[in-house]
Amino acid sequence: MKEIFPEKPWLAVMERNGQPMFATMDISILFSNSVSYGLYLLDHKKIEELDQYEYDCVLESLAFCWTSIAFLKKINSSKIEKYKKRIYASFSNSSDLLSLKFEMLVFSMVSSKYEVDIKDGDVGSDTYDFLVHQNERSIKLECKSFTYDKSLIIKANAANKLLTDIIANIHKDTNSKNILFCSTIEIKNKISDKLDSVKLSNIINQCMKGGVPEINEFYTLHVDKIDISNLTDDEVEAKFAKINYGVEIACMTSIRNNDGNLFCVKICVSNIDYFVDELRKVIQKAFKNQIKDGNSSLALFFSNTELFRLIETNLKFKSMVSKILDKENVNSLILVTNLFAEELQSFPFIGYALSIKEYLSSSKYSAKLITT
Structure with missing residues (x-):
């Protein structure tokens, strides 16, 4: 990562005029900048000096680095500079980092099974993220991420x-x-x-x-x-x-x-109806404006694992999903959470733990894109 970004952009987030900022940061701000904090710790502490929270931040930062490097090696050379700029900028914007991390992870999982074209940023009317070539047909795939307190009653x-x-x-x-x-x-x-x-x-x-x-x-x-x-x-x-x-x-x-x-x-x-209303708007807008034609899927990441758990029992959510899956152009709706790093027994020795729920349309042509 240092070879790709010798300027170490994560240090700009954690330091100001040579002084560490994290000591005075609100815990929620520090949490949202855990990748930058983990990379900062790698530069300033030995592994054996880390407490459990610091160690988890280091794992998170290493997982992000590995995902980024693997992603850059796998994509078309014409896209590399664009994504380098996005990764660089994401260190100073936690919501962008969350979105980018999820996009790269989805690409990694789907491209391990199918040929995938990156469409985001292409010239033309297409504004979705990926085009997945599955057997003799293609599926448009868009990714959306929700921060921890997105559209909840209190921030x-x-x-x-x-x-x-x-x-x-x-x-x-x-x-x-x-x-x-x-x-x-x-x-x-x-x-x-x-x-x-x-x-x-x-x-x-x-x-x-x-x-x-x-x-x-x-x-x-x-x-x-x-x-x-x-x-x-x-x-x-x-x-x-x-x-x-x-x-x-x-x-x-x-x-x-x-x-x-x-x-x-x-x-x-306890009342998540406000969130469900916002979720409905995001989903409807994506299927209407970004993946409106052809066979389409939408992948949604929830950084709040409790919200992911509760939403399945929400009646408004169940009704919304049923209506969406009835639409002719919809292949599936994919919900993902638990995007935290964990140690693995084999190379690359670090990865992300995920919980995935995929709702398939009633069409006989619908197919799973992501499996655990």
Whole structure:
């Protein structure tokens, strides 16, 4: 990667005037720049010095590098410079990096089975990503990616800011010992005014001492109490990870206090209809404007794995998929999530773990493009 980009564009994201920026970055910003952070760490730390989060970022950055290099080696030479520029620019734009990473991965998976032409950027009216030649016919394939909090009721940055203020105002003197207090703010509808962190902190403090949780049309406050006196740190983490009231947007945990108590605050979204509405618009626009003619497939990547899991049970989503698959030009709708890096036992020793769901049209000519 350094040979392709000797300027090391990832350093521009992580450093400013020679000073590391990540130390003052919001956790959600750092998360979205994990590839640049991982490459930064490779330049500044030894592998044995990394903690688990840093190690995961390094794995992620190496997987992205390998995917990029393999992609550049496989595509037509006339496309190489264009994609080099896209990769270079993506380091400073996390949403572009997500989209590009997904496109390259889809190309890698599909081209391992079929001949694939890259159409994005071609002169003419075609604006889709790939043309897949499958036996005696061709399928147009477009890729779309959704960031972690795309079209949800509350954004990750706002959620993290709210949790930071709440954690700072939670009273640690609960007259309890070795208890996990997990407070979850379940967002149910769009809130016109900013949530009041002081009010929420006061309600949480009352609930931890036996008060009644807040329930209104916009949100419900849940406070779960779990005895953790005989649990290891990993077992405690598993306990609060299982407490779920929808799609988790943000989570913060304090360190144990002198009484052995631990305080965890989460923000979850239980109403995903807003997201489904946005998803419908994206899908309809793609099939109408980008892959409107011929046999077409649309691949969608969800960076939020919980959203991927919940969406299949959403009635609006089920109805939408049924209508889309009835259209004459539609071959399939492909949903993908879990785009995180993992170690492999054989070359290239690193890859992406994926969950894939492909909905095929009722046509006898429809065919799977991606298989796990």
